[in-house]
Amino acid sequence: MSEDRHPLHCIxxxxxxxxxxxxxxxxxxxRAIDTIAQSAALRATRxxxxxxxxxAAIPSPRARKHRLVYDAKxxxxxxxxxxxxxxxxxxxxxxxxxxxxxxxxxYTYDFYKxxxxxxxxxxxxxxxxxxxxxxxxxxxxxxxGEQMAYGDGDxxxxxxxxxxxxxxxxxxxxxxxxxxxxxxxRDEPGALNEHLADVFGSLVKQWKKDQTAAQADWxxxxxxxxxxxxxxxxxxxxxxxAFEDDPLFGTDPQPxxxxxxxxxxxxxxxxHINSGIPNHAFYLVARAIGGRAWEKAGRIWYxxxxxxxxxxxxxxxxxxxxxxxxSLFGARSRERRAVRDAWKAVGL
Amino acid sequence: xxxxxREAGGFAGISRGVDIDTATLPEDEAHDVGALVEAxxxxxxxxxxxxxARDLRGYxxxxxxxxxxxxxxxxxxxxxxxxxxxxxxxxDRARPRPPE
Numbered sequence: 001m002s003e004d005r006h007p008l009h010c011i012x013x014x015x016x017x018x019x020x021x022x023x024x025x026x027x028x029x030x031r032a033i034d035t036i037a038q039s040a041a042l043r044a045t046r047x048x049x050x051x052x053x054x055x056a057a058i059p060s061p062r063a064r065k066h067r068l069v070y071d072a073k074x075x076x077x078x079x080x081x082x083x084x085x086x087x088x089x090x091x092x093x094x095x096x097x098x099x100x101x102x103x104x105x106x107y108t109y110d111f112y113k114x115x116x117x118x119x120x121x122x123x124x125x126x127x128x129x130x131x132x133x134x135x136x137x138x139x140x141x142x143x144x145g146e147q148m149a150y151g152d153g154d155x156x157x158x159x160x161x162x163x164x165x166x167x168x169x170x171x172x173x174x175x176x177x178x179x180x181x182x183x184x185x186r187d188e189p190g191a192l193n194e195h196l197a198d199v200f201g202s203l204v205k206q207w208k209k210d211q212t213a214a215q216a217d218w219x220x221x222x223x224x225x226x227x228x229x230x231x232x233x234x235x236x237x238x239x240x241x242a243f244e245d246d247p248l249f250g251t252d253p254q255p256x257x258x259x260x261x262x263x264x265x266x267x268x269x270x271x272h273i274n275s276g277i278p279n280h281a282f283y284l285v286a287r288a289i290g291g292r293a294w295e296k297a298g299r300i301w302y303x304x305x306x307x308x309x310x311x312x313x314x315x316x317x318x319x320x321x322x323x324x325x326x327s328l329f330g331a332r333s334r335e336r337r338a339v340r341d342a343w344k345a346v347g348l
Numbered sequence: 349x350x351x352x353x354r355e356a357g358g359f360a361g362i363s364r365g366v367d368i369d370t371a372t373l374p375e376d377e378a379h380d381v382g383a384l385v386e387a388x389x390x391x392x393x394x395x396x397x398x399x400x401a402r403d404l405r406g407y408x409x410x411x412x413x414x415x416x417x418x419x420x421x422x423x424x425x426x427x428x429x430x431x432x433x434x435x436x437x438x439x440d441r442a443r444p445r446p447p448e
Contacts, residue, residue: 077397077425137436140358140424145400154439158360167359174402185402193402194361221360234360249362250444266447267406272361273447 063125065109069093069101072134072149081131081147097162101130101150104168111169111204112176115294116302121175128172132162141167143174156228157248164223165208170201181308188313190271195278195317196305198235203294213286213293235276237283256280258314258347277346278314284342285321289335296335300324318343349382349413353438356447358405358424364442384434385411392418397425407435 060066065088072082085098092099105128112118119125129147138151141161148171150161161167174197177183183193198220206216219233219242231243241252254276255261261277262270282301286293303324304317312320321339329335354365370378388409397404404423409431411418420431427435 076427076429135424135427136432138424139360140403140405142359142401142403142424144425145398145402161359170359171403178400185399197402234362246444248444250446253361253363253447262447264447266363267357267361270447272357272359 060120060125060127063119065106065113065120066125066127067102067105067109068127068129069098070129070131071095071098072131074133074136076135077144077149080134080144080149081129082133095132097132097150097152097160100160100162101132101148101168104162104165105130105148105172107165107208108169108172108204111200111207111294115203115207115298118176121172122179130162132160141171143171143178145178148172153224153226155226157226158224159226161224164205164221166198166201166205166220167224168201169204170197170220173197173200176200177305180306181312182310183308183312184310185268185271187269187271188274189311190268191274192278192308192312192314192317194271194275195282196301198237198275198279199282199298199301202237203298206292207294210292212291213297214290216293218283235279237279239280254279256346277348278317281318281342281346281348284345285338288338288341296329297338299328300335300339303328314348318348349385349411351381351385351412351438352408352410353442354408354445354448355439355442356406357403359403360405363445363447364439365445366438366441366443368438368441381434381437384437385413388431388434389418389420389428392420393428394419394421395423395426395428397423401425409434409438 067088068084069086070082071085072079075082085095086093086102109120109128112120120128131147131149134149134151137154139154139158141148141150148168153159153161174193177193177196183189185193201220202216202218218237219235221234222232225231225233229246229248231246231249233242235252235254236242239256242254243249244251253262253273255274256276258277262273264270267273282297285300286297289296300321304320307320307324308316322336325333325336325339349370351368352365354363356363368381370381373381404425406423407421407427409420422428422431
């Protein structure tokens, strides 16, 4: 890997930078990509586009799998992305966080490409940009609207957030959602956003392990739980709490039925809480259909995601998934019955 | 001085918080907390990260003191450098709480 990591600190118009980003010279390509990623002007452009429901993306040199992993070196959000430490095709790093971000984003790309013929988050081959070592002891991972960012965890509640494939799949799916349904991030649309991120995060993991719905753990985040908690995971799709009376985490707040839906204002109207309701519905569908969950249940959910609009809620998702099940498998199919029964079981 | 700390959301979706009354703390710790608060900011602030971001954790620190009430609200994208030490102190003492 080249040691030359300096972006092109000169005033180049975007179309020139994009051409340089496709240069056969790796050093030129990397510098151009760095500049694009760090360009304040592009950030402003992206913010404007995001408000319009579309999003600019860091172009991939050949519109296919292209990963960029940066080290944030414990800087803050404003310092993102940090220093480029591993690019597509580079050898493995000595840093496990870098390798996990690289490998897990690669598995997620492969999952979307092979299962749904989707070419990256925007279906146009955008680069997958990850930054590791964000902040100090940061107990979080998030999608900035442009890239993934991962904290190291505090070593007590959590370890590094790159460690779980379902976490990486979840964050990348936020990027897919932005480019498809673009669900608003509050109340039911926000919980639906979180639900879809959990579903495809879990399916990436099941696909990588080649597990059937009966074999899967249906857990989110089991590999990032810290040494000081006995909680097995952060969330479960099953009809049971992921943790209860844990000294560090308390009791899992996720409902599994509409009658228990959270109605407060915390967490943007409970986006990480109420996602438990559709999560459980998806689990019921996958278990009822059987086999590998990404093949049928996942297909129904993926096609539904493409059809949803920003203000859709749970009832819209239920209706849409019924329509997609009918289209894919027939109006009297057992797959459609499984979808109908699952939504009914969670009160929809 | 009383401090109310709450955090919610983020990938984990866990709500945690702590309420501290410096009058109940050992004198040295109360002094240190006072210094952390003074360093944090003399005024309130409300900052939100980019609207297109997902899984940002939200933080709220409410400080009630002799001169009035200071409210600090921010998220993972907007943590003010001046608040980092106070935030670390509060996070070390935070415990799980049901979502409010």
